[in-house]
Amino acid sequence: IYDYQAGRSRACAKEFLAGYQGYLQCDGYRVYDGIEGITPAGCWAHARRKYDEALKAESKKKGRAHKAISFISQLYKLETHAKNKKLSPQARYQLRQEKALPILMHFKAWLDEASDKVTTASYIGKAIKYTLNQWPKLMRYSEDGELGIDNNITERDIRPFTTSRKNWLFSKSINGAQASATLYSIVMTCRANDINPYYYFMHLFKTLPNRDVGDDDFTDLIQWNVQLDSDYS
Numbered sequence: 279i280y281d282y283q284a285g286r287s288r289a290c291a292k293e294f295l296a297g298y299q300g301y302l303q304c305d306g307y308r309v310y311d312g313i314e315g316i317t318p319a320g321c322w323a324h325a326r327r328k329y330d331e332a333l334k335a336e337s338k339k340k341g342r343a344h345k346a347i348s349f350i351s352q353l354y355k356l357e358t359h360a361k362n363k364k365l366s367p368q369a370r371y372q373l374r375q376e377k378a379l380p381i382l383m384h385f386k387a388w389l390d391e392a393s394d395k396v397t398t399a400s401y402i403g404k405a406i407k408y409t410l411n412q413w414p415k416l417m418r419y420s421e422d423g424e425l426g427i428d429n430n431i432t433e434r435d436i437r438p439f440t441t442s443r444k445n446w447l448f449s450k451s452i453n454g455a456q457a458s459a460t461l462y463s464i465v466m467t468c469r470a471n472d473i474n475p476y477y478y479f480m481h482l483f484k485t486l487p488n489r490d491v492g493d494d495d496f497t498d499l500i501q502w503n504v505q506l507d508s509d510y511s
Contacts, residue, residue, distance in 0.1 A: 280436075280462040282455040288313070301422065303429045306412050320415030323428035326350045328405035335401045342392055342402050346409075349385040353378055357427045367423030374420040382417060389413075435466055471501040481506050 283290035288309040295302070299315035305324045310316065329350070332343035356377050360370045389410055396403040409416065419425040468475040482499065489496065497503055 280459040280466070282452070282459045284452075301418070301425060303419075303426065303432075305429075306408065306415075317418070318415050319418040319425055320412045321428045321430075322350060322353065322416060322419070323430050323433075325405075325409050325412065325416060328401075328408050332401035332405045342396065343405065345388070346385075346402075346405065349381060349388070352381050353427060356381075365423075369423070371421075371423030374423070378420055382420065386413065435469075467501045473501055473504070473506070477506055478504065 281294050283294065286307070286309065291309050292313055295313060295316060300317065301319045302310055302313075302316050303319040303321060304310050305321055310318050326347065329343045329346045333347065336343050338344075356373060360373055363369075365373065389406055393403075393406050393410060396406060398404070398407060419427050464478075465475045468478050478501065481504065485499065498505070
């Protein structure tokens with residue numbers, strides 16, 4: 279679901295998430311903290327990027343940034359294993375508890391020790407500080423096998439829109455921005471369910487004029503329920 283909001287304040291997040299209770303996987307932006315019913319889960323890809331930046335500034339061939347990345351790489355290797363083996367959420371949870379937690383605890387001990395030895399204004403200092411500040415959230419993926427280690431899938435899906443926005447500059451109206459968000463939601467949900475959006479819209483245009491908006495049930499048109507005509511396959 280894509281949503282238009284006028285800003286990035288806590289009020290915007292609360293409005294969009296009203297009525298939802300559960301995990302929210304996100305970056306370290308603080309407005310997501312303290313929303314009733316919401317448990318923020320950190321993104322290891324965001325944490326790793328800061329060490330990638332530190333690695334470029336590092337004078338030693340295998341300094342602290344390299345060490346931190348090696349810890350994170352071990353975590354990702356476990357996730358790759360889980361994906362390749364097509365593990366169930368419960369099996370993925372067990373794997374993380376047995377294999378990932380010892381790595382995380384070792385990494386945390388290393389971070390605590392390293393934080394006293396680096397300059398806070400340096401790239402590696404900022405990376406370590408970010409990781410420690412976000413640590414409870416970064417640990418959270420190990421609590422539930424349904425959670426991902428990062429939110430890269432979502433970031434990948436919104437990249438075309440955020441890139442194109444530089445060309446659009448702005449929407450002409452709030453209604454236009456909201457309409458765009460609705461269309462993005464439909465198209466990307468099609469993609470998530472391996473449906474060609476063009477054929478899906480053709481099916482909607484053919485079917486909806488024969489439906490009663492007030493009385494009919496539309497659940498058969500949801501992307502994970504829809505049955506497209508053979509002409510659209």
